[in-house]
Amino acid sequence: MSKVIAAMPKTALDSREMLDDPFARLAYLRAHAPVSWATASLLLHGKGGYLLARYDDVVTIHSDERFSTDVVKYTSVGKFIWLLPPTIRMLTQTMVFKDDPDHKRLRTLVHKAFTPRFVRAMTPEIAAIADRLADEVKAKRDVDLVHEFAVKLPLAVIASMLGVADEDRDRFQMLVEKVSSESNTLRGFATARKLVKLFEALVEERRLRPDDGLISELVRANEGGDRLSHKETIAMVFLLLLAGHDTTANLIGSSVLALIEHPDQQALLREQPELLETTGLEELLRFTSPVADGATRLATEDLEIRGVPIPRGSQVVGSIVSANRDEAVFDNPDALDLTRKPNKHLAFAFGIHYCLGHQLARLEGRAALATLLERFPNWELTAPRESLRYKPTVSLRGLTELPIRMY
Structure with missing residues (x-):
């Protein structure tokens, strides 16, 4: 380890402090060590890397071509x-881990299928799913909102978008929940492979019998004669699933907790539900930051950030949680203000890797919160706040459970 790195503050991103309550540590880093050293077993490929805490620097690594995700x-x-498991090899070929021009090619083709019009057409179904799940919450009254509402909603939406048959949806949900909970184990790879086989069958079915669903649109996508290959189509379906369900579940669960902890803002939202369509959801995205750090970047040449030398090949992580609380960009950033404007949050990242599913996530988040606010006048935690824990995943940030009474 170089003398420069040895002198830097060190942060274990997968420590319980950084998972559950990272804000004091990140505020210190923004003020005193905007470029520091971090460790995390999976995010940083088993090694350490440079951690960026300030908003402007996080924007830089998402937009500067000297930083790669490849x-x-x-x-x-x-x-x-x-040597990698087949599912991991497959994911390394998706646009998340590609730079332009390969990234642009894949994103252009996917955009042909995953259009704003396609997403908007899901609005009535998403509202119906949220209402059905609210019926289940009402019947039980005391629930774990994460597993009994927040996770189920985006899973039901993606199952519908992909055309998963009704008789296969229970198995589909079981496999997705297992692959999420087992992601750090060898069993997770085996479960992921079962999901991939399900997607392979769906893609083959849609090639033979096209419909108006997302897989058929991906198969049909054409740009100047270029199409997604069979493997690219399956990889994209898998990516949309992994990137789309957990992040939205995190947003829903964390937003409900934030509104419980800020009763004045919850009351404001009940009085002015239209805020969800304007500034309200954007503030919840900033405040909760469902994606904590995003994909690791790699320096493609020797460079400097704030006077700190970053050698070629170094891993660099931009803390989105920290950027979204940067005092230089947001007034009173630790306050939840549903009327905040402007709000240049980085919840969906920035640059060429700006989240492809941002419109769907916003649609699902609004539908979920609007339904819960309308159906349940009272929200109460049924466990001590200090007992709540966040998932042991560095790149994403969401509650493991949210025991709650809604009536």
């Missing part, structure tokens, strides 16, 4: 990729 090209992953 782990195959710029890390040892490329040399040993044949």
